[in-house]
Amino acid sequence: MPEENTFIMVKPDGVERGLVGDVISRFERKGLELRQIRHLNIDEDLARTHYAEHVEKGFFPELLEFITSGPVVAMEWAGESAVSVARTIMGATDPKQAAPGTIRGDLGLAVTQNIVHGSDSTESAERELKIFFG
Ligand code: IDP
Numbered sequence: 001m002p003e004e005n006t007f008i009m010v011k012p013d014g015v016e017r018g019l020v021g022d023v024i025s026r027f028e029r030k031g032l033e034l035r036q037i038r039h040l041n042i043d044e045d046l047a048r049t050h051y052a053e054h055v056e057k058g059f060f061p062e063l064l065e066f067i068t069s070g071p072v073v074a075m076e077w078a079g080e081s082a083v084s085v086a087r088t089i090m091g092a093t094d095p096k097q098a099a100p101g102t103i104r105g106d107l108g109l110a111v112t113q114n115i116v117h118g119s120d121s122t123e124s125a126e127r128e129l130k131i132f133f134g
């Protein structure tokens with residue numbers, strides 16, 4: 001199985017609620033490896049770049065308001081099939097539908113404030129890691 005790198009981010013709700021350690025712990029215990037981490041605020045330009053695929057969607061104004069509302073913790077994680085493994089650990093986009101045992105299933109209720117972002121493919125991971133880590 002291929003070694004992959006993926007981009008994971010604790011969103012403003014997760015940072016505000018003190019869930020950074022819980023999120024990191026879940027990825028560590030799974031066996032993924034933390035490679036890079038930074039704490040930053042996302043401005044509108046960065047939000048539009050990161051969420052380019054969503055800028056025309058109806059929910060984008062709400063997403064923009066949310067993702068720029070406070071600091072985030074951006075990370076690079078590595079490991080075997082890291083992209084899909086991380087998505088499994090995160091759970092479904094809507095925390096109401098996310099399975100128990102997943103980050104979103106255990107810790108969230110609202111679809112916008114869903115605690116964590118994770119790349120959805122190796123191509124997205126490469127693009128997103130470049131945006132946040134150069
Ligand atoms: P993902 O984070 O599971 O990959 P995406 O479809 O890429 O989900 O959506 C990006 C983010 O936009 C979600 O994580 C969530 O914060 C927000 N979002 C997605 N769909 C909706 C919606 O229908 N209403 C409000 N916010 C949404």
Ligand code: MG
Pocket residue numbers: 120
């Ligand atoms: Mg996505």
